[in-house]
Amino acid sequence: MTGQLQPHIDIALRHGREGSHPTAIPRLEIGVGQATEGTSPCLYRSMICFILQGAKDVAIHDNLLRYDTAQYLISALDLPLSGQIHDDEDGRPYVAVSLTLDPALLADIAATMPAIRDTDTPGSGITLNPMTQTLRDTLLRLLTLLDAPDDIPALAPMAERELLYRLLQGPQSRLLRHIAQPEGALGRIRRAVEWIRDHRDTRLRIEALCDTAGMSRASLHRHFVALTGLSPIQYQKQLxxxxxxxxxxxxxxxxxxxxxxxxxxxxxxxxxxxxxxxxxxxxxxxxxxxxxxxxxxxx
CATH class of the missing domain: 1.10.10.60 (Homeodomain-like)
Known part of the structure; x- marks a missing residue:
């Protein structure tokens, strides 16, 4: 696996540095780090994360998920989690690439694909999925643009669309389509999460949160806990x-x-x-x- 990802790693290390930092490509970040002792809090954005080297543990819903180069992670909404990074088996540092999801772009791409009848609310706001050679190749085309910054404005949008298209063909197509639907349950909870983020330093008003999400108190609580593993008050406390x-x-x-x-x-x-x-x-x-x-x- 390392050989297949070495070109990705070389680019990421040329353009990344310790910590997680944005790149010249909009919404694309590179994370580099050494193994940590124990878990530490981290805020996952609505994003796709690809690990290029090493591994990471993420705790959600009282479950510990470990993923590495063989999987990619989808976070459907902003989630305050606990995580721990690990070097690879040869002691080389953790390297990862994440792409923040654009719901409007997802919706535009999904509209060109066959419709899927699906009214079920996603069971969790975070999932792990098997990495494929097609996704590795598509991701490399996007990363390669970091070495040709003049090409980014014209070619990065196309490379991003191709990557999202491939993801929409994958096992989490339904979850990604839910992200693109602002009036679905996931979209409503995303609005509630945004409201809590914007008002995290004030007393939580459940009535205002329900109005923002367009949901009853019972429905809001049920879907919020299902997707984030936390109640709204617990979520605000974590933030x-x-x-x-x-x-x-x-x-x-x-x-x-x-x-x-x-x-x-x-x-x-x-x-x-x-x-x-x-x-x-x-x-x-x-x-x-x-x-x-x-x-x-x-x-």
Whole structure:
């Protein structure tokens, strides 16, 4: 498998760097990293992720999913998850490519394909699927454009369309079509998720969320939990805690300042929930994180 993906890896390493960063191709990101100890929070966008080297564990619905170069992942909506990356068996770093999904583009491509009768709501907002040689070849054509930046405006849209077309022919065609339907259950939950993201630092108002999604309270709760593995309130809490961790790591703000900045009304409640989420109080967690980052830099 490594030989088949070596051209992809070479391009990704030429244009990527430690962490996850956007490329010159719209919506395309490259992620590079060393193996991590234990899981850490991560926000998955609505995207397709292809691992080129190494592997990753993702926890959702109390299930641990591991995927590597033999699978690709589809995330149907923004999901706050826990993840852990792994080097490959020879100790080479994790390398991945992700493409944020454009629902309008998916809908446009799906309209050119035979219709599928499907009224069922997807059972989960995240799936793993077997990688194919056709997808590897199509992905390489898209990545190759990073070495020819002048060609990106004209050719990247065509390469992206081809990749999405191949994905729509695959086992998750129904899920991808649901992403393209704004008035389906998935589309309504996507709107609810967007509302929570935009109002994550204020008290969650279920009535406003129901109005945004166009769903009853019972229907909203049922579909939200099915797709994200969390209730709306739990989802907002995950977003707040992830943002708080980033704010603490980025500066010298106190834990109480950060707590109020992300929407907590009580610093003590923030500290309790932070401890449950990350396994250590805020400032101790920061010391441990900075120590780990320092060790990586030295190595």
């Amino acid at each position: 707040r805690l992830q943002e708080a961790r980033q704010l603490l790591l980025a500066g010298d703000r106190s834990a109480s300042d950060v707590a109020f900045a992300v929407g907590y009304e009580s610093a003590s409640q923030f500290s309790r929930e932070y401890l449950r989420q990350f396994g250590a109080p805020p400032m101790r967690d920061m010391r441990q994180l900075r120590h780990s980052i320092g060790n990586l830099a030295i190595n």
